[in-house]
Amino acid sequence: xxxxxxxxxxxxxxxxxxxxxxxxxxxxxxxxxxxxxxxxxxxxxxxxxxxxxxxxxxxxxxxxxxxxxxxxxxxxxxxxxxxxxxxxxxxxxxxxxxxxxxxxxxxxxxxxxxxxxxxxxxxxxxxxxxxxxxxxxxxxxxxxxxxxxxxxxxxxxxxxxxxxxxxxxxxxxxxxxxxxxxxxxxxxxxxxxxxxxxx
Amino acid sequence: xxxxxxxxxxxxxxxxxxxxxxxxxxxxxxxxxxxxxxxxxxxxxxxxxxxxxxxxxxxxxxxxxxxxxxxxxxxxxxxxxxxxxxxxxxxxxxxxxxxxxxxxxxxxxxxxxxxxxxxxxxxxxxxxxxxxxxxxxxxxxxxxxxxxxxxxxxxxxxxxxxxxxxxxxxxxxxxxxxxxxxxxxxxxxxxxxxxxxxxxxxxxxxxxxxxxxxxxxxxxxxxxxxxxxxxxxxxxxxxxxxxxxxxxxxxxxxxxxxxxxxxxxxxxxxxxxxxxxxxxxxxxxxxxxxxxxxxxxxxxxxxxxxxxxxxxxxxxxxxxxxxxxxxxxxxxxxxxxxxxxxxxxxxxxxxxxxxxxxxxxxxxxxxxxxxxxxxxxxxxxxxxxxxxxxxxxxxxxxxxxxxxxxxxxxxxxxxxxxxxxxxxxxxxxxxxxxxxxxxxxxxxxxxxxxxxxxxxxxxxxxxxxxxxxxxxx
Numbered sequence: 001x002x003x004x005x006x007x008x009x010x011x012x013x014x015x016x017x018x019x020x021x022x023x024x025x026x027x028x029x030x031x032x033x034x035x036x037x038x039x040x041x042x043x044x045x046x047x048x049x050x051x052x053x054x055x056x057x058x059x060x061x062x063x064x065x066x067x068x069x070x071x072x073x074x075x076x077x078x079x080x081x082x083x084x085x086x087x088x089x090x091x092x093x094x095x096x097x098x099x100x101x102x103x104x105x106x107x108x109x110x111x112x113x114x115x116x117x118x119x120x121x122x123x124x125x126x127x128x129x130x131x132x133x134x135x136x137x138x139x140x141x142x143x144x145x146x147x148x149x150x151x152x153x154x155x156x157x158x159x160x161x162x163x164x165x166x167x168x169x170x171x172x173x174x175x176x177x178x179x180x181x182x183x184x185x186x187x188x189x190x191x192x193x194x195x196x197x198x199x
Numbered sequence: 200x201x202x203x204x205x206x207x208x209x210x211x212x213x214x215x216x217x218x219x220x221x222x223x224x225x226x227x228x229x230x231x232x233x234x235x236x237x238x239x240x241x242x243x244x245x246x247x248x249x250x251x252x253x254x255x256x257x258x259x260x261x262x263x264x265x266x267x268x269x270x271x272x273x274x275x276x277x278x279x280x281x282x283x284x285x286x287x288x289x290x291x292x293x294x295x296x297x298x299x300x301x302x303x304x305x306x307x308x309x310x311x312x313x314x315x316x317x318x319x320x321x322x323x324x325x326x327x328x329x330x331x332x333x334x335x336x337x338x339x340x341x342x343x344x345x346x347x348x349x350x351x352x353x354x355x356x357x358x359x360x361x362x363x364x365x366x367x368x369x370x371x372x373x374x375x376x377x378x379x380x381x382x383x384x385x386x387x388x389x390x391x392x393x394x395x396x397x398x399x400x401x402x403x404x405x406x407x408x409x410x411x412x413x414x415x416x417x418x419x420x421x422x423x424x425x426x427x428x429x430x431x432x433x434x435x436x437x438x439x440x441x442x443x444x445x446x447x448x449x450x451x452x453x454x455x456x457x458x459x460x461x462x463x464x465x466x467x468x469x470x471x472x473x474x475x476x477x478x479x480x481x482x483x484x485x486x487x488x489x490x491x492x493x494x495x496x497x498x499x500x501x502x503x504x505x506x507x508x509x510x511x512x513x514x515x516x517x518x519x520x521x522x523x524x525x526x527x528x529x530x531x532x533x534x535x536x537x538x539x540x541x542x543x544x545x546x547x548x549x550x551x552x553x554x555x556x557x558x559x560x561x562x563x564x565x566x567x568x569x570x571x572x573x574x575x576x577x578x579x580x581x582x583x584x585x586x587x588x589x590x591x592x593x594x595x596x597x598x599x600x601x602x603x604x605x606x607x608x609x610x611x612x613x614x615x616x617x618x619x620x621x622x623x624x625x626x627x628x629x630x631x632x633x634x635x636x637x638x639x640x641x642x643x644x645x646x647x648x649x650x651x652x653x654x655x656x657x658x659x660x661x662x663x664x665x666x667x668x669x670x671x672x
Contacts, residue, residue, distance in 0.1 A: 016516075017513035022629065027262075027611060032277070033237035033280065076326055076330075079345075100328060100342055104347075162358075173358065174349065195227055198253075198256060
């Protein structure tokens with residue numbers, strides 16, 4: 001996984017709440033057995049709508065998605081994270097994420113930055129006013145920044161310490177756990193005999 | 200201070216604890232299916248790792264499986280490749296697989312309990328959000344993403360921050376004619392889709408104790424629909440009676456030791472929950488959704504709400520979008536909504552009790568003209584059991600379609616999909632836009648409401664069916 005410290009890129013305002021993972025990528029797109037090529041399925045039900053935010057020239061190359069509350073609820077499909085990444089997104093900003101989606105983002109290297117409701121509203125308004133404007137998301141300082149002058153937006157975002165550290169260092173989770181292999185073996189040695197086995 | 204059921208199970212499974220890090224939890228059972236595992240196995244190969252505990256891993260084919268023409272290869276080549284990839288991976292890494300055609304094939308969350316692999320006090324994960332189903336046995340069970348599937352395959356453990364604890368106190372008794380599905384749908388509407396976020400939820404109270412294991416699975420199954428990390432129910436005699444004698448349940452001295460241990464896991468009288476939510480079961484009537492998330496529901500006797508009455512900006516916009524997508528007008532009585540397709544099945548309501556209820560209600564009736572009913576058993580064993588009891592004949596006589604086992608129209612990865620604009624009453628768990636097919640419109644219902652709807656052609660409950668019968672006589 002690549003290290004993530006700070007990212008600046010075009011912001012796209014997705015003015016919707018409860019964007020579930022079926023909307024991010026419908027099930028029919030989940031049949032691939034690789035981690036790439038999911039960008040075509042991203043938000044597929046909305047992609048034919050010329051008014052959809054990603055179909056507007058200003059937001060076409062967006063890398064920071066700004067969404068309403070409860071983004072990524074529903075299904076556990078990590079394909080939703082891959083689809084966003086395959087399309088080019090590095091960061092999703094929302095007041096509240098589905099738990100599994102947020103976990104999957106941390107594992108796959110997509111930054112899920114949780115901010116206050118009001119910050120999303122201000123970012124939406126700013127991005128509508130200045131289409132194609134950039135947003136900076138700094139993981140070191142946990143800050144979101146956009147615009148300049150007196151109207152500049154600067155606020156903090158929430159991410160748990162451990163995920164932040166892993167993203168900053170670009171660490172492989174399995175590798176970290178396997179360094180504690182002795183602890184796992186010790187635990188296994190003490191498991192009760194009534195626990196079920198499949199083989 | 201005492202501990203909750205979930206805290207006890209959690210603490211028993213901590214492999215490693217360190218300041219500033221999530222706990223490393225041991226995983227007792229890892230369930231696998233074809234959709235969320237191929238990239239995980241690829242990851243193992245790329246890094247030269249193996250499956251640490253194939254003996255704690257079980258795979259089944261469910262999401263892509265057709266429910267007709269079961270003797271032929273899967274027609275959709277991409278689906279077939281995904282299923283064949285699972286077979287190759289299980290072979291290469293030594294994982295037990297129940298493939299199409301096997302008597303133990305079925306939806307992963309139906310198969311685990313059926314085999315007796317799902318037991319109290321366990322940690323169970325699967326790359327599927329409805330893994331919460333297994334919490335009905337008093338275990339911590341939750342869905343994970345593919346990176347975590349790879350992590351569990353390689354290490355049989357998972358890094359997890361300990362969630363907060365919530366109690367759902369269900370007071371009063373469920374009235375006759377109201378089901379576990381109605382209760383959980385009403386609860387999700389009360390608490391909204393984000394209400395459970397960050398919590399492991401324990402469902403408690405006499406109404407919960409009175410439920411069968413299968414009804415408890417329906418409740419826990421939909422924990423994820425209100426955002427909970429997991430949902431569970433304390434094990435009791437109902438749990439033990441269901442479990443004893445199943446192929447993978449403990450036997451002899453192991454059974455006695457297990458039961459003694461399970462009994463010790465229940466929440467202590469002086470345990471404290473971080474949050475307590477109350478719902479009155481005695482007020483629950485048949486409940487249906489009108490919108491595009493499971494928190495957008497009303498009693499079947501109610502009407503489509505008016506978004507203008509919703510104060511919260513986000514909720515109001517969501518309701519407006521939902522009505523547009525669903526093709527519904529505010530104020531329309533729910534029972535006036537015509538339905539094209541009825542789907543009875545899924546990991547929420549595809550077990551034998553669900554099929555028995557559905558068959559008992561449909562017997563002597565005919566499916567409405569211009570409406571179809573699909574009955575899809577949750578597993579091959581459920582299907583065979585139903586056939587042994589003659590339920591298939593009852594369904595077919597009424598004009599319903601009797602199908603093979605799998606996830607089917609719950610998410611339409613196989614050919615069972617809604618067409619654009621087609622409206623369903625579905626016993627599954629999600630009414631998201633496009634969930635059952637692009638442009639399809641879903642109303643979530645109980646098996647009882649599903650059958651009545653299929654017979655009358657519009658959203659209806661068993662009481663409406665009784666009126667029809669009386670009028671007919």
